[in-house]
Amino acid sequence: MSGAAASTADRPAADEAAEAIHIENLHKKFGALHVLKGVSVSARDGEVVAIIGGSGSGKSTLLRCINCLENPTSGIIRVNGEEIRLKPDGHGGAVPADRRQIERIRTRLGMVFQSFNLWSHMTLLENVIEVPVHVLGIRRAEAVATAERLLERVGLADKRDVYPAFMSGGQQQRGAIARALAIQPRVMLFDEPTSALDPELVGEVLKVIADLAKEGRTMVLVTHEMKFARQVATHVVYLYNGQVEEEGPPEQLFGDPRSERLKQFLRNVH
């Protein structure tokens, strides 16, 4: 990764891995509110892209557009080179044109939410095997074996038969990461994974995410943890008011920011 403030467009492509996520000129309006104003971001295989920005900058919306939890108003989204087909929704926005296509694409994206969102009527193990068994059609015994390995990995082997409501926030979030890993995602999407946690529980979750980054997993991470973003990210995108204000490698963005707004933002969060 060069030190220059390179946008993804003019970075040399020949020696780079394939694009896992490609977002081009994405717009999102909520009624009169224009949240994303032509954002282009991409993540290549093995990259960890951290999206930072102030409250209301559109960073969570951007992440949620990747798997169409929010339907973009316009723009292009490609996942592993496959473009999500959109059609007009009749109100000036767009919706996925093909439900099966978006469902298939979603199974390649392991989403981790701010508020964990484990299914409350299932034990942790049932949560982790749910999608492999019922969506991906993997045999139950096989899914259970994988799930046990993953729970071991996030340090929750002893919680397999516990319901989410009886676990701490940090445990629930680690469980949610295991659930995401169980689908063997091409890309992991993290939507402020530590924002809902008590300060003393943040560390255990960040450690799990850092381990994933180390093993070369492709990840897009929306976060408020600047120190963490600097540590694990290979590429950082600073969003301001629905636009990419500045992007580049972490050393440069955090060490030598160019934009006044980013400087201001970094002063405020430190």
Added chain:
Amino acid sequence: MLRGLLSSVQIALGAYGVGLLIGIGGAYGKLYGGPIVRDLLEVYTTIVRAVPELVLILILYFAGTDLINRVLEALGYARIDINGLVAGIWVLAVVQGAYSTEVLRGAILSIPQGQIEAARAYGMAPMLMLRRITLPAMLPFAIPGLANLWLIATKDTALLAIVGFNELTQETRTAAGQTKAYFTFFVAAGVLYLLLTLVSNRIIARIERWSRRGMPAVSGSAR
């Protein structure tokens, strides 16, 4: 009389089951359907809940069977004798369906939205999500309302006496009329209804405990 109790339970079970199916469809339609579907369901739930059940039963039973026969005749088929049990189930199911639509709609709205969103984010198709996530997740919120509906269903069967169906109340009336022992028979019928409720309560309590397995106990409640 026991034969009457049996048909009462049969009708109640049938009407409740069909009513639940109507309710699931109705709740989904009201929450996610287009404007026309929503308006139609609104008309259905409003009318059924506004008109006294006795009147509805008379309308649906007599007008309903007459309508079916007229249609059959118009199509050149012979009139049929509609089975009282089936007719009773359908009439009460229409009533139950309207109430359970509202109970289930409220329960679905009580599910933390994040759980539905997680199901979408992992590529679940709508029917799979309904079966695996939405229905089990809303159950704890729906049980109290649904339990009420079940108890009402068991007693609404008595209204079918008016159309001459031999359920518990009608059988009691016949027996009491023949023996002139009105008090004995009606008290006995009351006891049977009470027993039905007590047994139901036991079963409902078990279902409720099971449906709340993923929820911490409310302080003070026995588990």
